[in-house]
Amino acid sequence: MNRALRRVAPVALATAAAALLLAGCAGGDPEASPSTPAAAECMDLSSGELSDGVKVEGDFGAAPTATFDTPLEAEELQRTVVTEGDGETTAAGDSVNAVVTVFSGASGDQLFSQPATITAGDTSVFEAFLAGVDCVPTGTRTVTVAPADSLYDGAGNENIGLAAGESVVIVVDVKEPLTASEWTEDVPEVKFGAEGEAPTVTLPDTEPPADYQLKVLEEGDGDVVAAGDTVTLNYQGTSWDTGEVFDQSYGGDPAQFSTDQVIQGFGAALVGQKVGTKLIVTIPPEYAYGTDAEAAELGGQTLVFLVEILDTAPAA
Template sequence: MNRALRRAAPIALAATAALVLAGCSGQPDDAASSKAADCMDVSSGSLSDGVDVEGDFASPPTVTFSTPLEAEKLERTVLIEGEGETTQAGDNVNAIVSAYAGTSGEQVFSQPATIKAGDEQVFEAFLAGVDCVPTGSRTVTVAPASALYGDAGNESIGIGPGETVVIVVDVQEPLTPAEWTEDVPEVQFGADGAPPTVTLPATAPPAEYQLKVLEEGDGDEVASGATVTLHYQGTSWDTGEVFDQSYGGEPAQFSTDQVIQGFGAALVGQKAGTKLIVTIPPQYAYGLEQSEQNTLGGQTLVFVVEIQDTAPAAG
């Protein structure tokens, strides 16, 4: 399983397509449609206004509401209005997404996500949280089943058939790694495509998102949303173990907006032929909370990457 190639939301090690993308859910196409050029027609209501959210921005919140909660239409309330640039259709929006079952009030996931604003393939329920709001905003969306998993529900994350879901989204600034200059692991690349050897220093995991270019390429530059061909190896700083890699097989290929936040952002702006190492704290990887399903939650990850090729994002 290529864990690095799984998006960060909603739950680690599960394909985002099965949870965020409407086209993979069996939901009718028109239930997830939105006009790419316009803001969504969604406003606050008594249900979204009645959700109480506590906790620091960009951290898993504490959410309470009257249960069972049953919504007939999509409602969104902006709890915190940010001061950054307003999101527009086509933007790849970094966010922390937390979802709660309307029947029980229990949290079903809380993780980083990259959501493309205005994308007709994404459920309305998730689009609403990032739609036409300034970065730095916190929104709460109450989503009826018709705007999310429908009559089928999503038992893999604890959402029953026809169940309403409450979604809290913290809309973050674009993610850019700092230059990594201290306590950089030693990397020895193998011959003929063999896996590299990464020696971690005997220090605590870095708290900052950092990147070091080991060898700069001279090919095309990777753009946001571009398709990238590469080899990678992922190591947990917390355990010292390699948890996933493409070395030993064919190179991986994916879009920069289809992977965990810290991995995708590390590629943007780099040139084909570049070798790099990046350290990703949990808030930009698989989230702060570890569980049986999310074994990499709460861990700082280190990736060695060799970018081989890039192609423009599909129009």
Template sequence: MNRALRRATPVALATAAALLLAGCAAGGGPEGGTSDADCLDVSSGPLSDGVKVEGEFGASPTATFSAPLEADELERTVVIEGDGDVTEDGDKVNVIVSAYSGATGKEAFSQPATIPVGEEEVFEAFRSGVECLPVGTRSVTVAPASALYDGAGNETVGIAPGESVVIVIDVVEVQETPKPAEWTKDVPEVKFGADGAAPTVTLPATPPPAEFQLKVLEEGDGDEVQAGDNVTLHYQGTSWDTGEVFDQSYGGEPAQFTTDAVIQGFGAALVGQKVGTKLIVTIPPQYAYGTEKSEQNPLAGQTLVFLIEIEDTAPAAG
């Protein structure tokens, strides 16, 4: 099976989890339950112990270590031990995940992500920083090239083939699915294009809404989208901060992805809606790309508006 990162998900919608996923598990892992025997058995070692991590918990940290760094096996060191609830199988955990080139020491990416506990499609190098750990924990994992992207690296973020990677993960919270409020005030004007042309969304001259809000423009009568479903749809994303369209599927084939493979607010806006529905949703930063601005993700800290047309839904393949 292909263990490359998912490429079907539009870049602007994917969370950092798109960088964390493998097509199938590289090895064993939890298959239910949360006992110690089910947790990934990753011990600390001289390489992970030698990484110095600085910065406020829950924000992008700074990691320093002697480069080049070459690892033969996974090592994990807990830098900060949290005092919250221990993550359990089936939890969706909001984290800050930061990765660094073992060859150069340079940051590859640092941004919020949601990692499902016990999900074998997530590389073990990332799961080791989440599974069976208390909320509030910060850990450092040193991963050999073979443990990520089949050793082929990831050119998207500047990780070269054969390169070891240093990963810092802050376990921020166990996710609770947000519920959008009804959007009744300062709703953008929407004009749909003819024959599949891109629609026009005109934002009002007001500050971005602080709330997660949704307005159904036209209700469909098809099947209802369930959490985890594979949904086919057209979308257009606009930044309320800049007024610019940053991504859309209009002008091409509809997009298709599961509700848990996109930013939290987008997925939550889909669940419970019927096929055929047209809606517009405003997503504040905490349910999009996080509140902290980031050079790696220019959409971080911004309120996003999505116009969505749901065309089909089906249970995700097991």
């Protein structure tokens, strides 16, 4: 298992669609193909006493706090728009850049808060998570109250500390699409070894970049990676904070996964690139494993990935 790219929750919503948001991984058919409606139809959602009663505080795009009467026991899905943005409205098929924070309805405790990429209208994702990004302008914060039977077949999820039969409160911040700027200063030195050998990435002795930046080392001439594509590649991940390589595919088989099933900064770096491209990208915590160092093994760390794109194919 590729540690950086296929962690189980709650260490990463790098695999948000597969590990936490995807219904097929919690009692549904794990072989079922995702389905996204062609028409941008909106879900039938309305607010209610429970969702309106949740008080949400905190900066947009960061882990918020939510205050509500406990135990909260929901019987139906309710969604309240806390703050309405003024950007483009999400539609079915969009890869939505979001921060998802989940609270236990029984205790009010935060279960996790992580960046995530959610494909709007993807019927393989639990409705409770789709509701947060459904037909809302970018810049919107929503709060969704979901009954226990709407998630994980009511059995809970021990990975995030959700007990069977618990309702949840989900706060979602819908952010602007993630785009890397060109990386021109303090770019690590990269040396590729012989075939089958791992490359060497030497980080400069500087503070980690605050911004999401990317440098194309060698541009390929193959097919262009589209959002949601299944990409085959080699990669090496280094923590700027520790200087250590924490995961890589070199020395084994190439990795293969969908662009929307990895950490936001990694998936976004692939979209729009051509097969054959070699690139290096620096990913701040807010686009990796989150800013909370206690919430994930790589939480709060700036990550650097060296990537070689070998192939790409449309999602099934």
